Structures are given as structure tokens and as C-alpha cells.
Amino acid sequence: xxxxxxxxxxxxxxxxxxxxxxxxxxxxxxxxxxxxxxxxxxxxxxxxxxxxxxxxxxxxxxxxxxxxxxxxxxxxxxxxxxxxxxxxxxxxxxxxxx
Amino acid sequence: xxxxxxxxxxxxxxxxxxxxxxxxxxxxxxxxxxxxxxxxxxxxxxxxxxxxxxxxxxxxxxxxxxxxxxxxxxxxxxxxxxxxxxxxxxxxxxxxxxxxxxxxxxxxxxxxxxxxxxxxxxxxxxxxxxxxxxxxxxxxxxxxxxxxxxxxxxxxxxxxxxxxxxxxxxxxxxxxxxxxxxxxxxxxxxxxxxxxxxxxxxxxxxxxxxxxxxxxxxxxxxxxxxxxxxxxxxxxxxxxxxxxxxxxxxxxxxxxxxxxxxxxxxxxxxxxxxxxxxxxxxxxxxxxxxxxxxxxxxxxxxxxxxxxxxxxxxxxxxxxxxxxxxxxxxxxxxxxxxxxxxxxxxxxxxxxxxxxxxxxxxxxxxxxxxxxxxxxxxxxxxxxxxxxxxxxxxx
Numbered sequence: 477x478x479x480x481x482x483x484x485x486x487x488x489x490x491x492x493x494x495x496x497x498x499x500x501x502x503x504x505x506x507x508x509x510x511x512x513x514x515x516x517x518x519x520x521x522x523x524x525x526x527x528x529x530x531x532x533x534x535x536x537x538x539x540x541x542x543x544x545x546x547x548x549x550x551x552x553x554x555x556x557x558x559x560x561x562x563x564x565x566x567x568x569x570x571x572x573x574x
Numbered sequence: 575x576x577x578x579x580x581x582x583x584x585x586x587x588x589x590x591x592x593x594x595x596x597x598x599x600x601x602x603x604x605x606x607x608x609x610x611x612x613x614x615x616x617x618x619x620x621x622x623x624x625x626x627x628x629x630x631x632x633x634x635x636x637x638x639x640x641x642x643x644x645x646x647x648x649x650x651x652x653x654x655x656x657x658x659x660x661x662x663x664x665x666x667x668x669x670x671x672x673x674x675x676x677x678x679x680x681x682x683x684x685x686x687x688x689x690x691x692x693x694x695x696x697x698x699x700x701x702x703x704x705x706x707x708x709x710x711x712x713x714x715x716x717x718x719x720x721x722x723x724x725x726x727x728x729x730x731x732x733x734x735x736x737x738x739x740x741x742x743x744x745x746x747x748x749x750x751x752x753x754x755x756x757x758x759x760x761x762x763x764x765x766x767x768x769x770x771x772x773x774x775x776x777x778x779x780x781x782x783x784x785x786x787x788x789x790x791x792x793x794x795x796x797x798x799x800x801x802x803x804x805x806x807x808x809x810x811x812x813x814x815x816x817x818x819x820x821x822x823x824x825x826x827x828x829x830x831x832x833x834x835x836x837x838x839x840x841x842x843x844x845x846x847x848x849x850x851x852x853x854x855x856x857x858x859x860x861x862x863x864x865x866x867x868x869x870x871x872x873x874x875x876x877x878x879x880x881x882x883x884x885x886x887x888x889x890x891x892x893x894x895x896x897x898x899x900x901x902x903x904x905x906x907x908x909x910x911x912x913x914x915x916x917x918x919x920x921x922x923x924x925x926x927x928x929x930x931x932x933x934x935x936x937x938x939x940x941x942x943x944x945x946x947x948x949x950x951x952x953x954x955x956x957x958x959x960x961x962x963x964x965x966x967x968x969x
Contacts (some may be wrong), residue, residue, distance in 0.1 A: 485609060485634060489650075519653040522671045523634040528700075535633040569633045 847896020
């Protein structure tokens with residue numbers, strides 16, 4: 477199972493209190509994890525990636541295993557520890573604005 | 575006994591303020607959607623318990639919320655809690671947040687660019703919903719005015735949205751340009767006497783009208799004069815801040831433009847200035863008394879670079895003559911050291927016998943007058959900056 481940590485506002489939208497667990501088929505990538513997340517929690521569609529372009533929203537970042545993966549290609553494999561569920565895939569709101 | 579429900583959108587959540595018909599004691603509900611910008615909340619005239627809210631965030635984008643019980647509980651209409659998260663065909667839901675510009679061949683003129691600040695053409699990019707206007711007769715039909723400027727309609731209670739692309743496609747779109755607040759469609763008025771006729775306003779493009787239910791549109795800006803536009807008769811490019819009408823006379827429109835208060839007596843075909851003796855004719859809001867179609871209200875603001883009242887005095891101005899002759903209404907409003915703004919969607923009226931007037935400020939106050947502006951008192955004083963105020967009169 478893949479573990480995903482959401483920022484607080486998205487946990488509220490998705491009606492979850494803690495990290496979520498997802499079944500991801502095939503290679504574990506940003507795209508496949510986010511596809512699985514949105515399939516389970518469709519109210520999150522458009523909040524992490526743009527509805528049309530599927531690009532990461534500018535003020536969100538992706539982290540795992542103490543690495544910033546935000547700029548990695550969406551189809552690049554995520555670290556093995558994410559695939560095994562040892563480490564979570566973390567979606568975090570940038571510290572921006574006021 | 576009648577009740578009043580005031581729907582307040584702020585920079586950090588929504589609030590629902592309720593009172594009986596006396597409008598002296600108020601209950602404050604909220605915040606709903608805490609931490610999110612609530613650009614607008616509005617109730618359906620056909621079903622007052624049906625509310626729509628635009629919840630938005632620079633981080634997470636656009637969410638549409640709907641309440642079917644007067645604001646006690648809310649759902650995202652595309653994905654109500656407890657319902658399956660996919661369609662029977664296995665397709666994910668969540669479409670209620672999806673606003674996709676129509677670029678189909680069916681529109682005749684797929685349009686993908688508008689004028690940018692440097693004069694080049696720029697692609698349309700969806701940012702947020704500024705205004706939600708429920709249909710006068712059908713609770714499941716609602717219009718959304720969005721940034722970058724376009725008009726969308728939902729006829730399934732907010733579950734899905736489709737652009738009325740004739741507005742962007744009628745020909746002037748490539749000359750529209752963002753104002754300082756973005757290129758937003760912020761005003762939607764449905765003619766109560768003719769459901770095929772609607773008016774919209776866009777900053778900084780101007781006002782537009784359809785007479786066929788949104789299929790075709792044309793600019794209605796003749797008579798507007800805007801500083802720094804070389805052509806005094808420019809068809810578009812005017813920074814209209816707000817338009818209001820009285821339901822008994824939908825051909826008479828009142829406009830607060832960037833500068834100038836304007837009036838049209840022919841459904842927007844022509845405009846004339848009615849700023850009269852206002853101390854400054856810059857401002858954002860304008861509204862009409864519920865029972866006196868010639869009584870209108872504005873809140874003059876010092877200038878386009880100083881977004882606060884003149885001399886630190888918060889004054890509502892009322893004209894009982896449809897413009898030109900204005901009186902200052904000050905009783906109960908701060909008359910020194912007040913430097914708040916009143917944004918374009920932040921004034922509304924109720925329809926009780928003694929018409930109530932309401933407005934919210936960027937300082938977080940919501941003021942109410944139960945006597946048509948004669949005396950004012952704050953309902954609440956310390957909300958986040960108020961973006962919008964709407965009022966429902968409930969029997």
C-alpha cells in the first residue's frame with residue numbers, strides 16, 4: 477500500500493483525518509499515485525493538479541524520503557521506500573502568501 | 575415572522591448571520607470552509623435553503639460548495655459524502671470543481687487568447703469563480719462568473735459546468751485586458767421579466783448583454799468614458815465595477831464604474847453619468863432599494879490608488895432621484911480614522927417593508943441599516959476581510 481500525506485485543507489475536503497493508503501497498480505510514479513488518490517477521493521481532482529493540464533499547482537510540493545521530488549517528471553519512478561509503503565509520499569503546501 | 579439571513583464571504587471563510595425581522599439582534603454562524611477565500615455565496619430565489627458558495631485558494635484551486643439546508647451543512651455537489659466516488663462506468667466524479675473553457679468547433683469561433691498587459695495576446699487561464707448567480711426560477715440552475723473572464727452555467731445543481739462560449743466568442747474578446755484585480759466576470763444579472771435577457775460585467779472589458787439566453791452577446795458600453803482610453807467611444811476596455819437593477823424596472827441599470835456612477839434607461843444601449851454631487855465618484859458597490867426603484871446606494875472611495883473613504887469617514891451615499899442628487903448617510907458609521915474598502919460584491923438589500931441595507935468592509939465589519947440607510951450598526955466587527963455580502967429575506 478502506498479501512503480500519502482495530505483495538507484490539512486485537503487484532508488478536510490477528503491473527509492480524512494490521517495494519511496491515506498492507496499493501492500497503486502503498475503509502476504509507482506507521481507502520476508500513478510495521484511491518479512489513484514483522485515480515483516479514491518474525487519473531490520481532490522483539480523486541487524493538486526490542474527484539471528486540464530494535469531500540472532502540479534504552483535504552491536504545492538511533493539516530498540518523499542527527505543527529497544524534494546516536485547520537479548521530477550511525473551512518470552519517473554518514486555523511491556522504493558514509497559512503493560513498499562515504508563515511507564509516505566508527502567504533498568505539502570508551500571509556505572507562501574501571508 | 576420574517577427572518578433575515580446574511581451570507582458573508584471573507585478572505586478566510588464564510589459566515590452566516592441571522593436575525594428576526596427587527597434586525598437588532600444577530601447570531602453569527604461560521605466560519606465555514608475556514609482558511610479558504612470565499613469569493614461569493616448566494617441563495618436561490620426559488621428555494622432559499624439552496625445556497626451556492628465559491629471556495630477558492632491560491633494553493634488548491636477552485637471548489638464549488640452547495641447547501642440544501644440554508645447553510646447548516648455543505649456538500650461538493652459532484653461528490654456528496656456517502657455516495658459512490660465513481661460513476662457506474664467507473665469514471666471518477668469530482669466534476670463540480672471543473673471549469674474548462676469551451677474551445678469546441680460548435681462555438682463557431684473557438685477563442686483562446688485575450689490582450690495581455692504588454693499588448694500581446696495571452697491564453698485564457700481559469701483562476702477562480704468570482705460570482706455565483708442562481709436562476710430566478712430553478713434551484714438547480716446557477717451561473718458562474720469566472721477569472722479569466724467567462725460565464726459558465728450549471729443546470730444540475732452545480733455538479734457540472736459548461737461555458738456559455740458566445741460571450742468570449744462574440745468578437746471583442748481579443749481586446750479584453752485584465753484590470754488590477756485580474757480579468758474577472760464579477761456581475762451577473764438575470765432580467766426578472768425576460769429570462770432570455772442577462773447582463774454581465776467584466777473588469778476591465780465592460781458590460782455585455784444577451785437577449786437569447788446566453789447564445790449571443792454584445793457589448794453595451796455606449797456613453798461610458800474611461801480615462802486613459804484614447805478612443806472616447808471605445809466599444810470595450812471599460813473597468814465596470816458593478817451593475818444593479820430593480821426587479822420592477824429591468825431596463826433601468828445603475829453602474830459603479832472605476833470612476834463615474836452611470837445610469838441606463840434602455841437596458842444598457844446607452845449610459846449617462848449620474849455622479850452629481852458625490853464627493854468622489856470612484857467606488858465598487860452600487861445597489862437599489864427593494865421598494866423604491868429610484869433610490870440607489872454607493873460607497874464613495876477616495877481614488878483608484880487610495881482604496882479607502884475620503885477623509886477617513888465611512889459614508890454611504892443615497893440618491894432618491896436615481897442619481898445626480900446624493901446625500902451622505904453617516905449615523906452609526908465611523909467618521910474618523912476609517913481606512914477600509916468596500917469591495918464590489920459586498921453590498922446587498924433585504925426586502926422587508928422597511929428596506930434593510932447591508933455592506934461589508936475589508937476591515938471585517940458587516941454594517942446593517944434597518945431603515946433604508948438612516949441609521950447603521952455593525953452586525954460583526956472583526957471578521958476577516960469581507961469579499962461579498964448577500965441577503966435573504968425569509969418568511
